[in-house]
Amino acid sequence: xxxxxxxxxxxxxxxxxxxxxxxxxxxxxxxxxxxxxxxxxxxxxxxxxxxxxxxxxxxxxxxxxxxxxxxxxxxxxxxxxxxxxxxxxxxxxxxxxxxxxxxxxxxxxxxxxxxx
Amino acid sequence: xxxxxxxxxxxxxxxxxxxxxxxxxxxxxxxxxxxxxxxxxxxxxxxxxxxxxxxxxxxxxxxxxxxxxxxxxxxxxxxxxxxxxxxxxxxxxxxxxxxxxxxxxxxxx
Numbered sequence: 001x002x003x004x005x006x007x008x009x010x011x012x013x014x015x016x017x018x019x020x021x022x023x024x025x026x027x028x029x030x031x032x033x034x035x036x037x038x039x040x041x042x043x044x045x046x047x048x049x050x051x052x053x054x055x056x057x058x059x060x061x062x063x064x065x066x067x068x069x070x071x072x073x074x075x076x077x078x079x080x081x082x083x084x085x086x087x088x089x090x091x092x093x094x095x096x097x098x099x100x101x102x103x104x105x106x107x108x109x110x111x112x113x114x115x116x
Numbered sequence: 117x118x119x120x121x122x123x124x125x126x127x128x129x130x131x132x133x134x135x136x137x138x139x140x141x142x143x144x145x146x147x148x149x150x151x152x153x154x155x156x157x158x159x160x161x162x163x164x165x166x167x168x169x170x171x172x173x174x175x176x177x178x179x180x181x182x183x184x185x186x187x188x189x190x191x192x193x194x195x196x197x198x199x200x201x202x203x204x205x206x207x208x209x210x211x212x213x214x215x216x217x218x219x220x221x222x223x224x225x
Contacts, residue, residue, distance in 0.1 A: 033213075042118065042202070042215035058212070090159060103206065104149070107159040112119060 001026050006091050006108035013081040013115045021076040023091030030096040031103065032074040036087040037110075043090065049074055050096060055110065069098050083113045089110050122203050122216035129223050135190040137219045139203030142184065149213070150177050150188050151202040159202070162188070163179050193223045 007022045025032065033048035033093040045058030063085060065077040074093075078085060089111045094103040121140045129135050139148070150162040163170050163177040165186065170177050174193075179186040190197055203216040 040217065042120070042217045043204075043213075044215075045212060048212065092159075103147070103162050104164050105204075106161070109153075109158040 002074055003027065004093055004106050004108035006089075006111050009109065010039075011111060011113050013078070015081060015083060015111065016116060017081050019078050019081070019114075021078075021089055021091075023074045023076065024072050025074075025091075025093040025106070026072065027093060027095075027106065028071060029093035029106070030071070032068065032091065032093045033058070033105075034064070034066065034074070034076045035090045035092065037090060038087050046076065046089075057089060065088060078113075083115045086113060086115045118217070119214050120203055120205055120216040122201075122219050124219060125217070126220045127222070129193050129221070131194060131221075131223055131225050133193050133194050135197075135221065135223075136219070137201050137203075139188070139189045139216055140184060141186075141205050141214075143204075143207055143214075144158045145205040145207055147206045148186050149204045149206070150181055150186075151204060153200045153202060153218070155199070162201075183185070190221075195223045195225050198222050 004025045030051045034046040035043040037043050039069045044060050045067040046064050049055045052071050055066050091108040094105045119142050123138045147166045149164050151159050152162050153159045165179045174191045176189040200218040200220050202218045204213045
């Protein structure tokens with residue numbers, strides 16, 4: 001299994017440009033999520049999905065869109081890039097955990113995005 | 117206020133030392149996770165706990181549900197243990213995770 005894959009690894013955008021960060025997993029996980037990681041702050045949830053066709057907002061959704069047409073793929077779209085979106089982005093997946101079980105997350109390698 | 121607090125933020129140790137990283141949380145959880153992130157690298161899961169203690173090699177994780185506290189211990193530390201260690205919790209019924217800001221560990225030979 002490849003686990004969770006992300007592309008690209010690095011990206012530089014100009015303010016106002018749009019782009020899509022790709023994320024795919026081959027573990028048949030129902031739950032997928034996108035986080036951003038900024039210096040001095042914990043990982044923050046952008047959007048998540050509990051299954052194909054179902055998405056919801058996390059803590060910091062503004063400026064980002066997602067869709068989940070298949071179990072495997074969960075792309076993140078930046079609509080009009082801003083310097084505040086300079087960050088490292090991680091995609092993660094997990095099986096849907098029960099109330100008492102929790103669920104182990106598997107992370108992709110990250111995408112380092114710079115917006116100038 | 118962050119729901120997950122870690123201490124210390126930064127830690128430098130000599131090779132061979134016993135290391136403890138602490139995590140406190142203020143909400144009800146279904147599980148607590150310890151993650152490791154090497155410089156410039158991805159994030160890997162070390163432990164998932166809902167009670168008691170788990171051990172993997174030189175790493176030990178403990179959790180006290182009543183006190184809402186967990187510790188990650190590294191015995192006989194080695195320079196390759198240098199990384200950021202992140203505490204995260206699952207809340208309630210969902211799969212959403214809430215993260216501490218991480219503890220940056222440097223082990224000097």
